[in-house]
Amino acid sequence: MSTVFLHVGQCGNQLGQQFWQLVQQDEEAKRTFYRRDQKLPSLHVDTEKKVIAKLLRNSKQLPVREENVILSKQGRGTNWAMGYHGTSSNPSESMVELTLEAMRREVERCESFCGTVMMHSLSGGTGSGLGSRLCEAVRDTYPMAYILDIAVAPHTQGESPLQHYNNLFCLSWLQKFADCVILYHNDEVLHHLQGLNITKGNRDAANVDIKMMNKYITDSLAGLLCPITSNTTKSGISCGNEAWEMLRSVAPMPSHKFLHVSHVMKRESTWEAMTTNLTQSAVRYDPDGQHYSSLASLVAVRGETTSTFMTSLSTIERKLKAALNFAEWNPFPIDFWIGNQQGVLPKDTSSMTMCVNTSRIVSTMQRVQSRAQSMYEAKAFLHWYQRYSCDETDFEDAFSTVNQVIRDYESAAEG
Template sequence: MSVVTVQLGQCGNQVAHELLDVVWSDAQKKPSRAASCERFFHHNTHGELVARAVLIDMEPKVINQSLSRAAKCGRWRYGEDSHFSQKQGSGNNWANGYCVHGPRHRDVVEELVRREVERCDRLAGLLAMMSVAGGTGSGVGAYVTQCLRDIYPTSFILNHLTWPYRTGEVIVQNYNSVLTLAHLYQLSDAILVHENDTAHRICSQLLNIKHISFSDVNKVIAHQLGSVLQPALTADSHGVYSRNPLGELVSALACHPEYKLLSMCTIPQMPSSSIAYSTFSWPGLLKHLRQMLISNSKMEEGIDWQVRPPAGSGRSTSLTGSSFNTSLANLLILRGKDVYSAETGGFEDPALYTSWLSSKEAFSLWKSPVSFNKYEKSATLVSNSQALLSPLNDMVGKAWNMFASRAYIHQYMKYGISEEDFLDSFTSLEQVISSYRQLC
């Protein structure tokens, strides 16, 4: 089954390009190369590998760069009729993207997606990739997701969101983020979030990159995404590699419509030059990954080993003040040598999960004996937990403070967004925050 990526805005197009490159590169060493590539590529009449992707931006620069990079690499390319851009962007204004550019170009975007969907023998789902800070990725992205839900009501739609730096990229990024998340929560089957701050720290502290570029950050995100979306063996696949990565991901993790926020972490992550001199064991990797989960540590460095699951009722807190991260559901993906010997019982502990869902239902495991992206052994955890509660609460709080003083509201109202629309979005996300806080 095939996945169609819908790449929206500057960030969405850049991250998606890196993801497709990771998928292609990793597939070359696999015995399941054909099945792996089939998910994201098809062959045209000339035998060339073409991405199952639609590129959308209101400015042409990033799309032109993506098309050029893909053509020059000689490994794969984008389709000639798979992209759409304009000469004028959305001005970092969600309302401009959602109320103006989205409706204005709806027909052409829907046609581009329809063509890609019809090239699939069987559609696994749609992967919409976007940021939440700017205007096109967030505003046009939310509008396009709404259109996709109307056209493909029974298909899986997974939105991948790049969360902005907390220190700020755009003055109104918190407004844009609130409006985006509130709308997507009604439309998407699941929302997978990557935080720029976390990816930046991985580049600096784990990969030892001195001068970090957006490309470096995007590659970290793409590596983690690729580790999930490559074929794997699931509990009920009977030795056959999984066919529908989006459907199985959503089924495993988003079992309740009030809980759709997914986070992820991957180990190990290190410079390519260090991999040959490093050895990994499954007990060591899984011990670190489990502690990263319960202490809400996003990478191996700085794990709080004092956090423990609560013995009785209430939340556990360490001496350093970190509180226990309760999970609704977790998906563990193991890839590499001796994968069938890995003991994963630590992730089946009922103490990790909410009391109203059994650990057997809450925990899912995928495995593949084939290594991923040069690592002999690697483990990825996709979690529906309280991990995103702090950044979400922080973002909503900052947006509310701006709204209380009516800062920049007129910039949204002139495109058709009212104060009531803002209030509805705040209400929606405050309910999400409340729901995740009550996980116990």
């Protein structure tokens, strides 16, 4: 009721589809997110028809509002600059205007508009380029409203040589215009799911497809964003402010806004065992074996047995503190949300979702920065960006923003 969801590009829309299918299963989440006329509170933007056409074919199950679908006739070829500026026959400006117009109508349907949740990839031309442009436009149009961004980083090897520039530009735009960014890494999601397969003794451990990866991502997003007892009023009504409460709790400083999420979902397990799984599934060490430093965290606990959670709370807190290496200056680094509702969970399962503001972003930024820098110095692929109005100053600016994030996180970790 307080949120507009903005799905951009193939990845953003595929995640959107899976997220809304999950919400659809839970009456309380539907009551919280859906509009009065039972339509989704979401905008779907892409430069190609393919993905959204599939979404619309399923729109009988998913009540997408057709006027909230914004399409163009030409993909953005994995090029941030093309996505941000568009082409002469297909300028991005017209898509931005159409999106803002649809957004204005959607904001009017909110009972009290608090902010936008955006989903997109960090490396697709549309997701990264048009996504950056839209994030900037939404910030300009609604300066007081929050923007929670959910971005997916590409596999580190073997996708597109342009991904390093796209990541560089998109991360620097998000740093400037979003309030908080939850970053998923396709490599890590894949390895995590393959690891789970091995634990379960599945013969096809390597067999993880994009749908399974999206399921993990959207399960964890539902763990954080769906209504939860801790945030629900005594009368049992949820205002759907989980995203904004999370942002206040985990990302209160504008210079430190990058979050990582881990999620476990189990039947018949103890909370202590789930906490161990949760910390093991979080990436806690950098490539040189140094422990990342965490600034703040939120753990959302859901399931029918949450009354038993309180008895284990001090053990769980101790385990989390030992695993996450919190900065010394934060005396209360863990917030807990506890939900008794079964909600979007399968029957008889419990879940723990952990969202951490950590210096782990430094490794990501350093990798992006160093790969983009060596390509830039060799002038590799620059003409692809210059052709779409991206000049040296834009590159210098993006490098400088990313370097600043690295410095800020390093100094916060040192205290």
